Amino acid sequence: MIKTQHLRFLVSVVDYGSATKAAERLHISQPSISAGLKALEDELGGALFDRSGPANRPLTLTPKGQGFYRRAIEILGICESAHAEFSGNPVQEKKLVLGVADTISKDLIVEAIRSFESNEAGTKLNLWEGSVSRLESWFSHKRVDVILSNVGSLMPNEKLLWREPLVAVVAPDHPYISTANVISIRDLTEYPFIHRSNCELDPLGRARLKAEGVKLDARARIESESLAFELIRRSKKFTLAPESLVPSDLVSIKVSGLEVERSIGLRWQEGTSLQMIAALSAAIEQKISKHEAIVNDEL
Template sequence: MKTQHLKAFVAIVKYGGVIKAAGQLHLTQPALSASLKALERDLGCTLFDRSRGNRRVRLTANGQRFYARALTILRECEVARSELRGEAPPKPRLRLGVLETLPRAWTRSLLAGVRAGDVAVEIWEGSAERLTGWLEQERIDAAVTVVGEKGVDARVLWREPFVAVVPPGHALAARARRTLTIRELAAEPFVFRSRCELSPVGEAQLRAAGTTLRTVVRAAREEVAFDAVERGYGLTFAPRSIVPARLVAVNVSGFSLSRTIGLHWRAGLDRALVERLYRAAARAKKATAHDQAAVTGSALVTMRKNRTTTPANAGTPRRNHQRKRR
C-alpha cells in the first residue's frame, strides 16, 4: 500500500470526483484513476459506487470505513516525518460543514471562534441534504445544520420561525408588529428561494390552507431573492435570522414553518472537540443576537420613514413606475 494511492483516494473523496482531484494533485486523470485501481486491488474491494446513473462520487460501505483509516494513516505519516525532522507536529484537522442558508454574520463569528487554537479547520458549505450525506460518508466530522429535536449525535443551538419578507414601503410592512393570515398573502406575487431546505413542508401547509402562491421569481441565490423583494417584485418566506436589515419581517398566522439549527457530528468524534465546537457556535449566536436586534430596530425606523415619504403605490415593481412615466 503506497501513500500516493491513499492521497489519491482521499483527494477524490474531498473534491468530489477524479477531474477536480487530479487538478489539485497536479496529476493526469488516467494517472489518478490508475492509483485508485491499484489501491482497490491491494485492498481486495471497491471503494466507490460506479453503478450507472450514479453521477455523484459515492463511497461504498467499505469505502466509508476505509476513508477514516486512510486519513489516520496519512496523518501518522505526517507526524512521523515531523518528529524525525525536528519540526512541530501538524495540527489535527477538523472538517466542519456549514449550512449554506445560515446568516453570514453568524458564520463569520463561528469561523473566527473555531480557527483559533490547536486545530486546523476545513470548511465545507452545502445544503442540509449534502451535509447529511457528507456526515454519513464521514467526509466531514461535524456540521452546523438543520437537526431534529431529539437527534442522535446532535445538539440544538437555536430555533427560529419563517416569516414573510417585504420591502419597507409595502402596505404589509405597516403591520410588522402584527400577524398576517395566509389568505392575506395569497394575492401577493411570490419570490421563491430555491435553496430553502423546508420548501416541501411550507408548500404542504399552504395547500392545506387552500392557498396557492403566484411565483414570479425563482432565485437560487439569497441575495437575488432579497433584491427582488426590495425592488417590489413580490414577497418571500425566509428564516427570521437571515432577513436583511433593509427589509421587513412579518409573522404569518396559520403558517407554522420553522427550523431547528444545531450541531451534528459523526459517530466517534472526540467529545471534548464536540463540546468545544458547540461552545463556539453558541458564542457566535450570542454575539450576533445583538446585531439582529439592531437590524430589527433599523428596519422599523426605515418603515416609519417610508410611510411618511413614499407614495401609496410604492409597493409595486419599479418597472411599473417607469411604464407610467412613458
C-alpha cells in the first residue's frame, strides 16, 4: 500500500532538487528519504527517477515518474483539504505561491512581500526561492502560481518590471577603479574572474567576448552569491553580476563593449487572479531601487 509519507518524500525531492535538500526541509535523515523512495518504487513496480547517468548528476524523473509526480501532488492536496474539512477548518483564504529567482535582491523581495501582505490581508502568500531552472520546473509542473524571474519575448501572461545591466563587481581598492567608472571589454582579461553559477552572461555576451578575443581567467566557480562576493572583498578578483545584486560595500563598474542586460518580470499561470497579479506588481514596482533601469513608462 502506498503511504502518503512516501508521496511527500517524492514531491519534496523533486521540488528541492535532491534527497539531501528534501531531508533538510522535512527535518528527517537523508537515508530515510532514500528508503522511502525505494519503498515507493517497489510498490509501483518501476523506477521514478532516471539513475543511468553519473552519480553526481541531479535527479531527474522518468516519463512515468513525471506523471506519477503530478498525481502525487493532487493526492496530497486532496488529503490536506479533507483533513481541514474534518477538523472544521476548511481553507477559505486566497492563496498565492510566488517563485523568486535567487539572484534578485533580497531587500527588494522582503520589502515587496511586506507591502503586498499589508495591502492584501486576505491572501496567503507562499514564497519559493530557487535558481532560474528550478523556477521553470516548478512553473511547468504548476507548483507555483507566479514567478519573478528572467523574461524574454513577452507572452500574454507576462509583465516586464525592469531591465538592468550586467556590470563588473570589484572591491573598493581594486585597480579597475582608477580607470573611472567604465572599463573596456578587453580590460576583463587583466584580473582573475570569479564565475557565478547563476551568471547572466547570455549567448550574445559570450559572442561579444569571443569576437574581441577576450577569454576570462576563471579562478573559481561559485554557487553561493555570498561566497563569490566575499572572495571579491578579499582579493583582486572580479565577477559579472546584475547591478541590483551588487552589495553596498562593493563597487559596480560598467563594461564598454559588453552591453548585456537582464529583463526581470512576472509570469503567471493561466487562471491566476489578475487582481492579485496587479497588487503584486504594484508592490514590487514601489520597491525597485532608483539605481535600476526602470522601464515602467515604456510598458
